[in-house]
Amino acid sequence: MNVFDIIGPVMIGPSSSHTAGAVRLGRVVNKLSDGRIPARVEITLSGSFAQTYKGHGTDRALLAGIMGYHSYSPEIRDALMIADQKGMQYSFIKENIRDAHPNTASIKYYTEDGAEGTVQGASVGGGNIKVDHINGMRVSFSGDKNTLLVMHEDKPGVIASVTNIMHWQYEDLNIAGFRLSRQAKGGEAIMTIEIDGNPPDTLIEDLRKLKYISNAILIRKL
Amino acid sequence: MLKYESISELVKAAEDSGEKISVIVLRDHAESMEKSELEVYERMETDFEIMRHSIEEGQKKDLKSMSGLTGGEGYLMKEYAQREDTLCGSFISKAMSRALAVAGCNAAMGKIVAAPTAGSCGILPGCLISMCEDKGFSEKEVIMSMFTAGAFGMVIASRASIAGAEGGCQAECGSAAAMAAAAMVEIMGGSPLQCADACAIAVAGQLGLVCDPVAGLVEIPCIKRNATGLVIAFSSADMALAGVRPKIPADECIDAMREVGDALPAALKETAGGGLATTPTGLKLREKVFG
Numbered sequence: 001m002n003v004f005d006i007i008g009p010v011m012i013g014p015s016s017s018h019t020a021g022a023v024r025l026g027r028v029v030n031k032l033s034d035g036r037i038p039a040r041v042e043i044t045l046s047g048s049f050a051q052t053y054k055g056h057g058t059d060r061a062l063l064a065g066i067m068g069y070h071s072y073s074p075e076i077r078d079a080l081m082i083a084d085q086k087g088m089q090y091s092f093i094k095e096n097i098r099d100a101h102p103n104t105a106s107i108k109y110y111t112e113d114g115a116e117g118t119v120q121g122a123s124v125g126g127g128n129i130k131v132d133h134i135n136g137m138r139v140s141f142s143g144d145k146n147t148l149l150v151m152h153e154d155k156p157g158v159i160a161s162v163t164n165i166m167h168w169q170y171e172d173l174n175i176a177g178f179r180l181s182r183q184a185k186g187g188e189a190i191m192t193i194e195i196d197g198n199p200p201d202t203l204i205e206d207l208r209k210l211k212y213i214s215n216a217i218l219i220r221k222l
Numbered sequence: 223m224l225k226y227e228s229i230s231e232l233v234k235a236a237e238d239s240g241e242k243i244s245v246i247v248l249r250d251h252a253e254s255m256e257k258s259e260l261e262v263y264e265r266m267e268t269d270f271e272i273m274r275h276s277i278e279e280g281q282k283k284d285l286k287s288m289s290g291l292t293g294g295e296g297y298l299m300k301e302y303a304q305r306e307d308t309l310c311g312s313f314i315s316k317a318m319s320r321a322l323a324v325a326g327c328n329a330a331m332g333k334i335v336a337a338p339t340a341g342s343c344g345i346l347p348g349c350l351i352s353m354c355e356d357k358g359f360s361e362k363e364v365i366m367s368m369f370t371a372g373a374f375g376m377v378i379a380s381r382a383s384i385a386g387a388e389g390g391c392q393a394e395c396g397s398a399a400a401m402a403a404a405a406m407v408e409i410m411g412g413s414p415l416q417c418a419d420a421c422a423i424a425v426a427g428q429l430g431l432v433c434d435p436v437a438g439l440v441e442i443p444c445i446k447r448n449a450t451g452l453v454i455a456f457s458s459a460d461m462a463l464a465g466v467r468p469k470i471p472a473d474e475c476i477d478a479m480r481e482v483g484d485a486l487p488a489a490l491k492e493t494a495g496g497g498l499a500t501t502p503t504g505l506k507l508r509e510k511v512f513g
Contacts, residue, residue: 001226002251003372004265006338006379006401007346010272013328014288014440016340048438055289055439055511057331077331125385126339 009127012076017103018049018056021123023076024143024222026065028119028131029107031219037067038109040089047102049123050094059092062105071127100132129222137190138181143222145176145194148203153212154182154189161210162191169206172197188214224250226376229418229472236414243404243414244369251369263365269335270365273324273347279332280323287329289511292441296323299449313356314456318449321348325448329441338375338384338397341433341440344448345398346371346405349455353409367405374404374421381473382480386433387492389483395444395451396428396479402455403462412463420462422472427454429475430482432490434497437508443498 011020029038043062045053053059060079061071067082069075075082083090097104101122110116120133131141134149141147152158159180166173174196182189199218207216224247225231236243252259279285281300286293299322302308303315310318321344328334328343337346350368353359375384378397383389403420412420428451436442468475489496498504 001376001379002255003247003369003376004269006372006375006384007266007269007368008335008337010269010333010335011340012331013334013340013343014331016336019331020340051512052438055437057288060331072333074333125387127336 020071020127022061023065046097150191280327317352342394342398349402371401371405399455400424403458422468424458438494
């Protein structure tokens with residue numbers, strides 16, 4: 001913590017949790033789709049998000065984040081209009097997501113080239129977020145650090161092969177947080193690795209070449 | 223390295239080196255952030271400029287919040303402050319108008335600097351911009367004092383809380399007023415101990431203040447509490463400068479804030495489940511916005 005955590009952040013109001021945090025959740029989608037604006041998004045709002053989104057501009061904030069704006073961008077106010085201009089269709093559904101944090105949103109997105117994905121996360125206060133699910137798989141990260149998502153088969157040695165590359169080819173990469181979740185033993189699994197320092201894009205290419213790994217995504221610091 | 227875990231540590235460090243608290247905090251931050259003092263100072267200067275801009279936005283006549291429940295408070299108070307017979311006097315009335323303006327700017331989805339939160343973002347700029355504009359202190363002196371404000375806020379965040387959901391409004395507007403009071407004492411030439419005294423008086427003056435926003439929105443009563451909080455900041459700073467000592471030291475006041483915050487029921491901690499939020503009129507306003 002430093003003085004700029006106290007006097008700051010600079011943000012568009014009115015609420016750090018319902019506005020600034022919502023922008024950051026939207027930005028996860030922006031990072032996952034490599035900055036391309038999706039053709040369509042369906043956003044499910046749960047709990048307090050569902051109850052109060054209009055008064056807090058949560059809907060505008062989520063769309064702004066998806067389009068790549070920051071929590072300090074004045075464009076948040078006009079995000080509905082900007083989405084229309086950029087040809088991004090959007091819909092909001094109010095529905096309780098079970099066992100989710102009170103400020104949770106689930107964003108389903110469809111890109112022009114037919115790809116789709118889902119991000120579910122919560123705004124946990126002070127503009128901070130926690131991403132809970134990506135494409136239906138359980139993850140846990142805050143976006144404060146560069147975060148690596150590695151989808152793979154649940155086989156012995158896969159974690160070692162990933163961390164070996166990180167250490168031997170990219171020595172500066174220190175792991176700050178690690179989580180593995182899998183659907184079933186031997187089934188589809190996902191590693192969430194939070195990293196200090198700034199990994200180059202080649203890391204992703206190297207990881208994708210490894211045995212048992214189906215995909216790797218780097219979500220750069222939000 | 224400073225630890226920012228107690229106000230007494232800050233006071234002692236400043237007394238030992240014979241410098242202002244802001245000077246040692248800036249130096250300490252430059253070291254830990256691995257930047258030059260000038261770079262760190264310039265970052266604070268940017269925040270100060272944004273605060274000034276939020277005031278301009280918030281004093282516009284037709285400003286309306288997103289929900290439509292509030293707006294125009296900064297403008298009305300600014301107009302009123304031009305009269306010569308305001309009860310608080312022109313200086314405080316103008317400062318109140320600035321606090322209302324920044325909080326109103328926030329409610330209207332304008333750009334603000336959380337200080338320490340969005341809900342309490344009007345108090346520090348209301349105090350500090352007024353020290354510049356109406357008391358004639360230099361921008362440099364005022365921007366430097368923001369390091370003292372920030373350091374006091376860090377101690378409050380680590381010993382108690384700055385989140386309404388954890389500690390009620392005493393943690394938001396209470397912390398903001400304490401930070402502003404300490405900063406203004408420093409600007410006025412008070413000693414480090416007097417900064418701590420102002421912080422203690424401001425915290426003690428708002429102990430128990432609940433967070434009960436109507437409809438859960440950062441508007442009612444948040445916007446006006448920025449103005450009342452600002453007045454507490456000025457009165458606390460003046461008492462400290464006059465030599466009126468708090469009987470309970472700042473660190474113990476902050477610890478009491480934590481204890482009181484823990485004891486507050488959830489209904490009074492940003493859930494809109496009690497206080498003004500559940501008054502008949504509060505519920506009616508909620509209905510009006512959300513149906």
